[in-house]
Amino acid sequence: MIEIKDLHKSYKMGSNSLHVLKGINFKVEEGELVAIMGSSGSGKSTLLNILGMLDGADSGEYILDGVPIKNLSETKAAQYRNKFLGFIFQSFNLINYKSAAENVALPLYYQKVPRKERQEKALKYLERVGLKPWAEHLPSEMSGGQKQRVAIARAMAAEPKVLLADEPTGALDSKTSYEVMDLIQKINDDGNTILVVTHEEDIAHMCKRIVHLKDGVIVEDKKIEQVRAEQYV
Amino acid sequence: MWLFDKDMWFEIFHTLGKNMFRTFLTMLGVIIAMLILVLLLGGANGLTNGFNKIFAGTASNSLFVWGQSTSEPYKGFERGRRIRYKLEDADILKRQIPEIEVLAPRIELADHRGAITVYRNGQTSGSSVYGDYPEIDQITKKKLVEGRFLNQNDIEDSKKVCVIGEETYKLLFEKGEEAIGESIRINGVYFTVVGIYKPNNNINIDGENAVFIPFSTFQKAFNSGDRMGWMAIAVEKNTPVPLIEKQIKDILKNKYDIHPDDDRAIGSFDMSRIFNSVTGFTLVLQGFSFFIGIFTLLAGVIAISNILLITVKERTKEIGVRRALGATPKVVKRQIILEAIIITAFAGLVGFAISVGLLSIMDSMWGSGDDFPFVKPMISIPQFIFSFVLMVGLSVLIGLLPANRAVKIRPIEALREE
Numbered sequence: 001m002i003e004i005k006d007l008h009k010s011y012k013m014g015s016n017s018l019h020v021l022k023g024i025n026f027k028v029e030e031g032e033l034v035a036i037m038g039s040s041g042s043g044k045s046t047l048l049n050i051l052g053m054l055d056g057a058d059s060g061e062y063i064l065d066g067v068p069i070k071n072l073s074e075t076k077a078a079q080y081r082n083k084f085l086g087f088i089f090q091s092f093n094l095i096n097y098k099s100a101a102e103n104v105a106l107p108l109y110y111q112k113v114p115r116k117e118r119q120e121k122a123l124k125y126l127e128r129v130g131l132k133p134w135a136e137h138l139p140s141e142m143s144g145g146q147k148q149r150v151a152i153a154r155a156m157a158a159e160p161k162v163l164l165a166d167e168p169t170g171a172l173d174s175k176t177s178y179e180v181m182d183l184i185q186k187i188n189d190d191g192n193t194i195l196v197v198t199h200e201e202d203i204a205h206m207c208k209r210i211v212h213l214k215d216g217v218i219v220e221d222k223k224i225e226q227v228r229a230e231q232y233v
Numbered sequence: 234m235w236l237f238d239k240d241m242w243f244e245i246f247h248t249l250g251k252n253m254f255r256t257f258l259t260m261l262g263v264i265i266a267m268l269i270l271v272l273l274l275g276g277a278n279g280l281t282n283g284f285n286k287i288f289a290g291t292a293s294n295s296l297f298v299w300g301q302s303t304s305e306p307y308k309g310f311e312r313g314r315r316i317r318y319k320l321e322d323a324d325i326l327k328r329q330i331p332e333i334e335v336l337a338p339r340i341e342l343a344d345h346r347g348a349i350t351v352y353r354n355g356q357t358s359g360s361s362v363y364g365d366y367p368e369i370d371q372i373t374k375k376k377l378v379e380g381r382f383l384n385q386n387d388i389e390d391s392k393k394v395c396v397i398g399e400e401t402y403k404l405l406f407e408k409g410e411e412a413i414g415e416s417i418r419i420n421g422v423y424f425t426v427v428g429i430y431k432p433n434n435n436i437n438i439d440g441e442n443a444v445f446i447p448f449s450t451f452q453k454a455f456n457s458g459d460r461m462g463w464m465a466i467a468v469e470k471n472t473p474v475p476l477i478e479k480q481i482k483d484i485l486k487n488k489y490d491i492h493p494d495d496d497r498a499i500g501s502f503d504m505s506r507i508f509n510s511v512t513g514f515t516l517v518l519q520g521f522s523f524f525i526g527i528f529t530l531l532a533g534v535i536a537i538s539n540i541l542l543i544t545v546k547e548r549t550k551e552i553g554v555r556r557a558l559g560a561t562p563k564v565v566k567r568q569i570i571l572e573a574i575i576i577t578a579f580a581g582l583v584g585f586a587i588s589v590g591l592l593s594i595m596d597s598m599w600g601s602g603d604d605f606p607f608v609k610p611m612i613s614i615p616q617f618i619f620s621f622v623l624m625v626g627l628s629v630l631i632g633l634l635p636a637n638r639a640v641k642i643r644p645i646e647a648l649r650e651e
Contacts, residue, residue: 055645
């Protein structure tokens with residue numbers, strides 16, 4: 001599903017440049033649930049940004065579902081993001097003046113899905129995350145866990161190839177974190193490919209594979225025995 | 234065609250509607266700007282209409298010529314000689330100056346105070362009495378309240394008829410009394426009233442209290458021979474009146490042996506001069522209000538741009554999220570520009586509606602008053618369309634600024650955790 005070969009990325013900081021990614025190679029197969037771990041400054045966010053087409057690499061290859069991602073115009077990147085990727089952010093990033101259902105329907109709007117179908121799909125995915133009764137509520141009326149579940153529903157609404165979660169539990173207490181991870185695991189059980197960036201060990205162990213980043217290189221890449229979040233809920 | 238994309242409009246209105254307070258604040262500037270523009274233009278139009286009303290019924294390209302006394306001795310004549318015109322002068326002038334459209338000779342029956350006592354059933358009125366041709370009506374329109382004005386028949390048959398002013402009617406008749414067909418007596422001669430006119434309040438060259446009788450009747454009744462008091466002259470529309478005024482004076486000076494430099498012998502009044510200065514004044518006023526209004530509007534639209542810039546900054550995260558979810562730069566740009574246009578257009582219409590309401594109120598308060606030149610203060614449709622198109626055009630231009638700013642927001646920066 002995802003194939004990365006010798007990826008390099010550096011940022012210019014004034015006169016000197018900061019080499020953040022120093023040749024990353026890895027592959028993600030369809031249906032995997034991968035945790036990308038690393039301390040701050042390890043390059044994990046940069047990697048996620050490149051995977052999410054929010055940022056471009058300096059050199060190296062990135063192939064997503066057989067499509068090479070290179071030198072994308074802003075417009076093309078937006079279209080690919082919409083088609084291939086679903087984002088889950090640490091701070092949820094729901095649009096605060098839109099109801100839960102409207103937030104979920106937003107990626108579909110950019111896919112030019114007719115309104116009625118959008119609404120149906122939004123409700124379907126809200127039901128999937130257990131928030132159908134909250135469809136008409138604004139984000140401000142919901143708890144953090146609920147907001148993240150709405151964000152997950154939104155990420156899934158466009159039926160992307162890959163879900164990218166950037167510290168999805170970073171803003172949540174541990175009980176709610178497990179609830180969210182339980183949901184992510186269940187979505188993964190249905191065959192969805194998910195990448196989770198985290199620095200929390202327990203969250204990482206709820207995935208099926210952990211990729212460890214340190215100083216811009218992968219230092220460890222191992223399959224693990226998945227810890228089900230269900231038991232903590 | 235994206236313009237008819239119902240979803241896009243829904244999204245825009247949804248965004249604006251959900252941010253009512255912000256939208257309202259943004260609109261305020263344009264509402265006030267439009268208000269000022271329309272009020273200024275409407276006010277200027279009201280004044281213009283008011284002045285036009287004053288001039289209504291008076292041929293603007295006209296002049297009046299009468300005789301005075303010479304101030305220079307010439308060809309053996311002493312100074313202080315009274316100039317008296319003859320009726321034939323009218324024909325001479327008309328023949329020699331083709332630019333004269335209408336020339337109405339007039340003669341006035343007057344003692345040294347300029348008024349004659351008119352009698353009826355023991356009631357009297359000190360009136361000006363004029364012998365006139367019907368053509369005078371083309372130069373200073375008489376607003377008739379009853380009956381008719383003098384006509385060609387009256388002249389040909391030297392009928393003993395008269396048209397009297399409302400003031401004269403009030404002095405000679407009881408309130409509500411029928412005057413048409415009644416007789417009044419002037420210098421021992423009886424005249425039948427055929428019409429009553431209402432004096433023009435604004436430009437009045439006949440006096441408040443006047444009696445008009447046919448010129449030919451005047452000649453016979455008061456034995457005036459071929460004398461002529463003065464002439465009301467309408468000049469062709471595109472001919473400058475001062476030019477004709479000079480030609481007339483030259484002809485008359487020559488005929489009556491007046492010194493060429495004697496400016497006092499012939500009295501004249503150029504109506505177009507007043508008219509032109511008032512027209513110039515209203516034009517300047519309109520131009521000035523338009524100028525101020527446009528700049529106010531510009532300020533209003535810039536205010537919108539400013540607020541949109543701020544909101545773009547405030548909405549950085551939202552725009553970043555939209556971009557991450559697949560909004561292309563074009564879509565984001567379009568949304569911001571359309572938001573600007575819709576806010577401006579709607580605010581413009583609201584401002585327009587308010588100001589039209591205010592103008593209507595002003596109109597009903599002062600619009601019909603005779604003493605203040607302020608009639609139908611309203612902006613014309615072309616003025617409205619022009620300001621509206623200008624406003625929307627400006628809003629597109631000015632929406633581009635925040636829109637470009639919004640497009641420059643890279644989702645990665647927008648989504649960066651603080």
